[in-house]
Amino acid sequence: MADTQDRTLVGSGVPAGTPEPPTSTHAPLLRLNNITKTFPGVVANRDVSSELHAGEILGLLGENGAGKSTLMNIVTGILRPDAGTIELNGEPVQIRNAQQARRLGIGMVHQHFMLVPTMTVAENVALGLRPRRPPISDVTRIASELREVSARYGLHVEPNAVVDSLSVGARQRAEILRLLHHRANVLIFDEPTSVLTPQEWLDLSEVFRDLAAEGRGIIFITHKLDELLGVANRCTVMRDGEVVGTIPAAGADRQTLATMMVGREVVLRVERPRPxxxxxxxxxxxxxxxxxxxxxxxxxxxxxxxxxxLGIVGVDGNGQSELVQVLTGLVAADTGEIVFHGRSERGELTPRAFIDLGGAVIPEDRHGRGVAVDLNL
Ligand SMILES: Nc1ncnc2c1ncn2[C@@H]1O[C@H](COP(=O)(O)OP(=O)(O)OP(=O)(O)O)[C@@H](O)[C@H]1O
Ligand SMILES: [Mg+2]
Incomplete structure (x- = not known):
């Protein structure tokens, strides 16, 4: 498709690929008007309206299935709405696909990472650029550009590392680097913290603040109310496909948000006797x-x-993954002994024996290693 046809910023002089800060002082960076999206048998988004301002961190909350990801997939051009309109900086836009969203400066770190695991970080970033297959020199240039962005925001990732070799935290940083390299100024994070350690979350929240301070807008989807309240300016709550309300984070509390999410009073503290x-x-x-x-x-x-x-604590890369591999029989230890229910498994533990002994494991990368996503239950 020719670039002129590709342009989506209706009536604006802003060329594709160079998202600009708000032209008018009051127009929100992003505005959603009455978005509706139906899947067979379910209304995922019903008449949803929302605004994101430059410099703002907007929390998006809701129970499983409330329609958060669907709404963000519409904003990023992955899904098309049945009805409703989108405005960027006060200008109506039609977001027909993900490339178009990217050119408009909208980017998303997905709930399940989207990087190609067999390629390096820089190659992944190159993949999203035109021409489709950039020459090797481009990958080298991109790697050095990524290094600059990485240093500027404290997002430590080696651009020439193969994605598969990275921890989930580093993969997420790579995804953020990709968005920043594409000059996104609406950045959407779909449950970014479910895979992060507390320290990684602290680092990420600093990145959020830095990006917002530069005038970008951030939408942050989470189920973790404390994290949200610590970083967001406003919180929008969705329930059954609809927006229940938007409230300032200052002064909001977990109880109010939980009640909005569920639609009735929720008991957040459960007292249980210590076993x-x-x-x-x-x-x-x-x-x-x-x-x-x-x-x-x-x-x-x-x-x-x-x-x-029993909790085992440590900075990523200090043997936790290897310990899990040894305990589940994937890797044989050089020395030592593992005793399950009084039965010693010296050097003979296999994954099958681990399961037969009543063991189960939820791996770090649940989507990559925990399930075969193409198979049914
Ligand atoms: N591609 C699809 N096809 C059919 N139904 C879908 C599709 N995507 C989402 N849905 C349905 O739309 C509703 C909203 O889903 P969505 O994934 O947007 O929720 P969510 O708020 O992101 O939930 P979660 O917190 O679990 O990620 C759910 O009922 C879901 O089953
Ligand atoms: Mg979701």
Missing amino acids: AAGDAALEVRGLGLHSEGRAVLDDISFDVRRGEV
Whole structure:
């Protein structure tokens, strides 16, 4: 399609690919007017109207299935609405596809990451640019541009790293780098914190603030009310496809938001008696594992007793993933012993034996490793 036909910013002199700050002082960066989207048997969005201002962090809340992702997929051109209009900086726009949304400066970090895992970060960014297959020199240039953006916002990712080798936190930073490289000024984050450690969330919230301070607008979808209240300027709550209300975050509390989300009073604190810890269900003795000449697990010992929840804490990359691989039988330890319910599994643990012993694992990358997404339950 020729570029002139591709242009979507109706009646504006702004060329595609160079999103500009608001021209009028009062027009919101993004305005949604009466958006409706129906799937067979379900109205995912019903007459939804909302505004995002430059410099604002807008929280978007709602229970599962409330229609948040659908609405954002409409804004990013992945879905077309059945009815309703969208305005950018006061100008009506028609967002026909994801490329168009990108050219208009709208970008999204999806609930499930969209990077091609076998390619490097820089190659992934190059993929989204024209021409479709940029020469290698372009990838080199993009890598150095990404390094600059990465340093400027404290988003540490090596542009030449293969995505598959990155932790989920780093993958998310790579996605953000991609949006910034595409000069997005409406940035949408669909549940970005479900995979992050508390420290990674603190870092990400700083990035949100920096981006907003530059006059960009951020929409942040989450179920975590405390996180939202700590960073958002306003919160919009959706329920059953409709917007229930928008309130300033200052002065809002978890109870108010939860009640808006669910439509009735919610008890946020559940008092439960502490379970008494019983016999050891899992005993780990002196586990050691070497990889590429370096000890990744060094004499690890602990017990997990019945009725107990044991937390293992550490900065990403300090052996947690390897420990899970050893405990679930995916990798054999060099030394040490694992005892399930009093039965020693010295060096013979397989994933099958782990499952037969009553083990289960929810992996870090649940979509990538936890399920075969193309198969039904
Ligand atoms: N492609 C689709 N086809 C059919 N129905 C869909 C599709 N996408 C979403 N829906 C339905 O639309 C409704 C809204 O879904 P949506 O994913 O927008 O909710 P959500 O608020 O993002 O939920 P969650 O918090 O679980 O991510 C749900 O009932 C969902 O089942
Ligand atoms: Mg969703």
